[in-house]
Amino acid sequence: MTVSHRPQLRGEELRENVLNTALDLFSEKGYFNTSIHDIRCAAGVSTGAIYHHFQNKEALAKSLYMSLLLQMDQAIEDACRGKDGCMERCRAIIEKMFSLTLEQPRIMQFVLLAQHREYLPDEPPICSSKPFQAMKKVVADGITNGEVRELEPWIAATTMFGGALRMMSLQLDGVLDNPLTDYLDEVVECAWRGIKA
């Protein structure tokens, strides 16, 4: 889909093409079921070109992971911009994540569900990554200003976002009857009831 016919890209464009192709294959088959050879073929480039842009397979995956975490972090920041109050922000974050799950399922599959520590052993767990910390902070601020009950911060965050994250998994596993966004209002309402003051 992203890669249709390949007009023999070079340089930075080739690099981006490799990353896009790797995301396709990693999210579809997993990191370990995807060989450099697979990426080579699907991207229409040579082995040498890949190894010119990335030190090795792990570095390629790390580069991809970092760039997607950054994208998610920015998406969250954008979603919160202009929103006032904890509930409004939480709702905006979940809405954004739901629509991303529908529009860019490969990204969410790769970022949320993959077990990165298996192939990026030096990376911290996903829960301490920037986007997840940002979500936690939104809820913690809600506690500070009295919108949210005085809960243990982790509990408050997992109550607010745990259900939504599982709904995203269900969507990616294809078990939901309707598109994820149809469930937005009810998901947010349920989660908010759990933590509101």
Place this chain on the structure above:
Amino acid sequence: MTVSHRPQLRGEELRENVLNTALDLFSEKGYFNTSIHDIRCAAGVSTGAIYHHFQNKEALAKSLYMSLLLQMDQAIEDACRGKDGCMERCRAIIEKMFSLTLEQPRIMQFVLLAQHREYLPDEPPICSSKPFQAMKKVVADGITNGEVRELEPWIAATTMFGGALRMMSLQLDGVLDNPLTDYLDEVVECAWRGIKA
């Protein structure tokens, strides 16, 4: 830990030993980072013995996965036995899963967090496995008898258990200050507020 010194087991005992060792290694390093050779060495048995009991590496993993799903399913059934009402049952399930996470982290790591479809391509997603269906049913029954609001069934289930499952991930990732069971009451209280009638 499970495998300390090996009194040269045979037959069914050897088979169990291989499964236990595989669970250790799979949950610690992941399926793809664990070779048959690794299992061979750690279990103190020969390659031939492994291939006598299991058709191949995938069949070994599948056997392990099935047995652990069954264990979890029985644990949930046990937890619910004698409990009356949706809330009591949900609480018992979460309590059981929390204590299992502390006592048998390798099991929960392997069952909950691993991406089985990467190496068991024919298995259905975890959300349609028996233990997860059982959790969903407990909540659905709560809707039927009026304890729980009239919510979309998936939303009700993910609201009730989504936060708890994420807390389990946090425990397994080692980011919590206190043992998981310390958070039980508050986690259940928050989730229940989200769905109660």
Place this chain on the structure above:
DNA sequence: GTCTATAAATGGATAGAC
């Protein structure tokens, strides 16, 4: 900067002795 060809190693699986 990109290519082809190939080196080097790993790992799943089998054969055949005991």
Place this chain on the structure above:
DNA sequence: GTCTATCCATTTATAGAC
């Protein structure tokens, strides 16, 4: 039923031409 030895395919990564 278990063992050792080994085969063979796959895959990561490099060398060197263009």
